[in-house]
Amino acid sequence: MSAFLTELKAFEGRTLTPTTWGPDEVNIPMIRHWVETMGDTNPVYLDDEAARATGRDGAVAPALMAQVWTMRTFTDKMANNDPSQVWTDLIATLDGEGFTSVVATDSDFEFFVELRPGDRVSLTEVIESISEEKKTGLGVGHFVTTLKTYRNGDDEVVATQRWRTLRFAPKPAEKPKGLRPRPALNADNAFWFEAAKEHRLVIQRCSTCGTLRHPTGPMCGACRSLEWDTVEASGRGTVYSFVVNHHPRIPGFDYPLVVATIELEEGTRLVANMTGVTPDEVEIDMPVELDWIDADPDLTLPAFRPAAREEH
Structure with missing residues (x-):
């Protein structure tokens, strides 16, 4: 186990948030806002008689609102005060190793008493x-699992919540590769680049003498x-x-x-x-065959790779 992981593991079992009471009692107006937003039409949340018909003493709060009643107020959040020194130390420890970003990954609630x-x-x-170092799509990081316990005024456990977050080092932003330089097109070469877009390697030919x-x-x-026309190259050369x-x-x-000068079997060079070869593998007179680089939607260029060996 690395020294850093040992340092992280020392936080396990420590209290991240000391017992903190929610700023407001469970109340009907907040329940109404919740059920209207969630589209939950169960009458036991707002109607005492409907709740009594199910054997309850009166209206109850939706179980999933347990977290709502303990949320910090806007003023507390703006003050940016950490819930405890343990929280401050844990975040500082992770930040110090580059794990500066956070994303919630899952929440597992269990309910025991209705509010x-x-x-x-x-x-x-x-x-x-706290997990060992993990590689994720977001970057390398550690999963931190905490256990939240919700209690009512009678010290009954209302609910427990396992809350898991990933504290990770974000991957460096990949810089756009950029476009290859554009060829200087003119009346004498445009035909050649247009043929390349169709994956055709053509050679200009004199219509008079055939050169x-x-x-x-x-x-x-x-x-x-x-006067001239074109012939299509075989794509083989050295x-x-x-x-x-x-x-x-x-x-x-x-x-x-x-970057190679290729002598085509037709006799011209370009x-x-x-492609498909490392610099130390390239040799003079190496047989090659045509490949294509589709650099972007507007540019396709011929390239050459080592010719496949013929099997006998």
Whole structure:
């Protein structure tokens, strides 16, 4: 057991909230507000005769209102006074280790005695257990379970409530990854990026002499023709050269970033990211095959991964 958990476990059994009487007696106006809000039409809560017809001495408060009668007043809450030094020390201990956030997780009520208008209710709260460190969707933390005991003026136990909260260290907010830089689109290259959105890798071809070219351009470098069309690449090639980028870290990219010049089996070359491979696994002349990076709804780019080995 860690030193911190031992420190937390020392709080078990200690009184978190000393016996505290509720600010108001059980009363009909608050019961009426409650049942109207909850939509509970049981007449025993507001009508003495209806309650007597069930064997009771008169109207009773809904059992779930036990907690209502002991709630701190608005003035008390605004004063921000902790119920006890134990409470102050427990929160300080958790805060000191980064467990600064809290969320209620469950409440288990058990009822024993019905309350009637005129009753006064007290609350005593004891720390029952504190869990070891747990990993949750909200973050790492400790579950703190307390036992609340509600009593009436005759010192009868009206209800008990096991109240569990998670005191946790919130996960760091994830910064948006950001978008990859946008390509500079023009009349000479827009067709290529539009094909990429359809997961088609095309190569520009001179319509006059058949020469393939990339990067795209308006004129054939071999015959100077301005006429062109495209052919679809097979997606197979080899690594002609590569670099591994570590810095600067530009939003939209994962690092370390392998950027390779790929020689397609059609003979043209293009620069693309490598996927499915670590930097130390990349080699010159490595066979690769086409992959796709759907960076965002407006940008899809070809990438290359190690070619699958053929089984014989």
